[in-house]
């Protein structure tokens with residue numbers, strides 16, 4: 001009898017437990033219970049709060065904020081947050097979760113529970129932050145390894161996903177009247193944020209640019225070796241930056257090359273419009289607000305300097321190029337300056353260290369024409385090619401942009417496209433090749449001469465315009481072309497070894 005009662009009691013208890021479990025989980029009451037439990041637990045613990053703001057005091061982006069954001073949005077517990085944003089991901093049909101402002105997500109690390117709140121206090125000061133709540137009893141044990149863990153996971157995520165690149169454009173600093181107007185402040189992001197970003201979707205890659213393969217490969221390996229050289233730069237006490245000068249006539253692919261570099265490195269682009277920079281300190285402020293892993297571009301620098309149409313002084317520009325301000329964040333940056341010609345530029349601007357790599361963008365030659373014909377018209381060969389080659393050899397040339405346009409217009413008929421290029425070369429392109437190529441070497445004749453081969457090679461350093469120097473450099477370049485080993489060495493340490501060659 002007692003045994004039967006015990007069995008019955010056991011059965012009732014099991015049934016009750018099953019019903020409670022079903023009730024808790026089916027209705028979601030379990031979350032309320034968990035919340036209460038956490039609240040009760042919190043009453044017996046002292047917590048510490050740690051804030052990770054989006055910007056530091058000098059208005060530089062706080063890298064930790066970015067990492068925490070990546071990390072939190074990857075947490076599986078995000079699904080249990082009370083309020084989560086659903087946004088489309090990069091891949092088609094992909095939906096990703098993002099923590100909503102003022103919402104909390106829980107995380108477990110080494111047996112300790114921590115919570116993160118997305119403290120979006122945009123109404124107060126315009127900047128966002130994350131707040132970490134950790135028990136004081138756990139803090140000593142877990143805080144350091146936990147932050148390390150966040151770094152590692154965020155870096156992995158960053159590497160895994162193809163970054164959504166951004167193009168940043170500088171906006172004018174609000175003048176003093178506007179500074180006092182709170183509406184303007186709000187519209188301009190508290191008056192301090194000077195960059196506005198749009199998605200960077202330029203399709204240019206190194207493959208789509210008509211340029212000597214050898215030169216492309218040199219640029220690629222230069223960029224790659226630069227990225228790996230953090231310790232090296234630090235040991236030398238140098239800012240970890242690399243500066244490129246792209247110079248050549250209009251429509252020869254300088255801007256497209258910058259886009260190709262950004263796509264190759266997966267870097268954001270900060271495009272500085274010098275006409276919107278108020279003075280030297282304004283330029284420095286803009287530089288401070290750039291982020292690492294970015295390309296900082298200044299287009300048409302020669303025009304701004306010669307027309308004096310910028311409020312930035314020469315010394316302001318030199319300081320900017322030296323990037324001293326950037327040294328405080330010690331992260332990699334690439335600077336690119338474009339010019340149509342560097343003939344009238346103060347040599348101080350072009351000295352090694354300020355400009356590490358010079359790349360010349362010449363007008364089209366026959367090789368570049370063939371590359372364009374291949375990519376624009378799908379033509380590897382054509383019976384009219386020999387005629388085109390002859391015209392190029394006679395010294396006529398057009399920019400790749402001009403030839404590209406003719407090809408696009410006549411893309412349905414390759415023969416017509418080539419004929420139109422021939423006509424344009426005979427009429428508009430007469431002598432352009434001769435006039436534009438190698439002006440510092442004097443009237444160096446047709447494009448395919450030895451001198452031009454040097455020029456189209458294009459990556460030189462410390463070119464200051466002395467004719468004798470140019471010839472020696474040219475000699476150095478030719479020597480490099482015949483000697484593969486020394487050639488790559490020379491490019492790797494372009495600024496120093498090229499000087500030796502000169």
Ligand SMILES: Nc1ncnc2c1ncn2[C@@H]1O[C@H](COP(=O)(O)OP(=O)(O)OP(=O)(O)O)[C@@H](O)[C@H]1O
Nearest residue numbers: 208209210249250251252253254255256400401404
């Ligand atoms: N070397 C090239 N290879 C492939 N396409 C090119 C090349 N040069 C120019 N183009 C094409 O011509 C157009 C203009 O090129 P881009 O704007 O890069 O020239 P740019 O040198 O920056 O000219 P500008 O000095 O006027 O700014 C682009 O659409 C680009 O695709």
Ligand SMILES: [Mg+2]
Nearest residue numbers: 254255299338
């Ligand atoms: Mg351009």
